[in-house]
Amino acid sequence: MSFRRAVKLACGFAGGSAVVVACAYFTDKHREIVRLKPGLSGVLHAAQPSANNTNHWDYNWDKREPSSMSSSRRRGSVGEENGVEVENNKPTATRHIFLIRHSQYNLSGGSDSDRTLTPLGREQAELTGQRLASLGLKYHILVHSSMARATETAQIISTHLPGVEMVSCDLLREGAPIEPVPPVTHWKPEAVQYHEDGARIEAAFRRYIHRADPKQKEDSYEIVVCHANVIRYFVCRALQFPPEGWLRLGLNNGSITWLTVRPSGRVALRALGDSGFMPPDKVTRT
Ligand SMILES: *[C@@H]1O[C@H](CO)[C@@H](O)[C@H](O)[C@H]1NC(C)=O
């Protein structure tokens, strides 16, 4: 079968979105096929960077860009000295941040302290702890939300990572980060909740997700045990995606989301909600 015929077949008969993407890719490289299927022009357009491209990466997203930081201290210093100062203020280490969703808990609990992990939740936390330990990384710290289910998950994980300091943090508690787009009918917090939680969860983002300090000499591996909404918001913010999209992401209980923040301010998502290390019958989502 010729290449062109294969593409025509794929474009004509398959309905999946993955196939649509493949069509757009192939037709871009073989423009005569565009003429054969003019109905694809909308798809092709979507696959191209827009002409008035406003997309860009803001390197100073965490306000730690060395050049931006030294410019305020520049007054009074001259020429070369300033260049040296910028060099000395340059971060060199990479931060690896492991965001862990707490494991399954008792939803019938009336207050936070009653909402403790279920037996399955404790098993999930054991599996997550084993997984983190088996990666063989030199973890620097284990921060966790002060809510009962996150604290309990962190305590179990901690038994697999002897010597790693555990720190509790109120900023990481679960909440409503920002009104989701598109909206959902089953979950409708009051505006005041977004107003309060949104600022706090953004504060948590600013505290934990940023490039390394220039004084940090070695790459770091940090674990943050918290909640699905908080992690999804962090991921959107870190990747400079619209934060309103957070509810489009899903995370299993006990799953690992791995963000890497380079000294340049680049960010990569190495894993999103990985729970592939759990046997299928231990995986829960809702
Ligand atoms: C997973 O985590 C959240 C909190 O426990 C919860 O809403 C959900 O019910 C959990 N999954 C299951 C199956 O309990």
Ligand SMILES: *[C@@H]1O[C@H](CO)[C@@H](O)[C@H](O)[C@H]1NC(C)=O
């Ligand atoms: C879950 O919480 C409810 C309410 O506190 C309690 O009655 C029940 O025994 C708990 N279930 C488990 C498995 O802990």
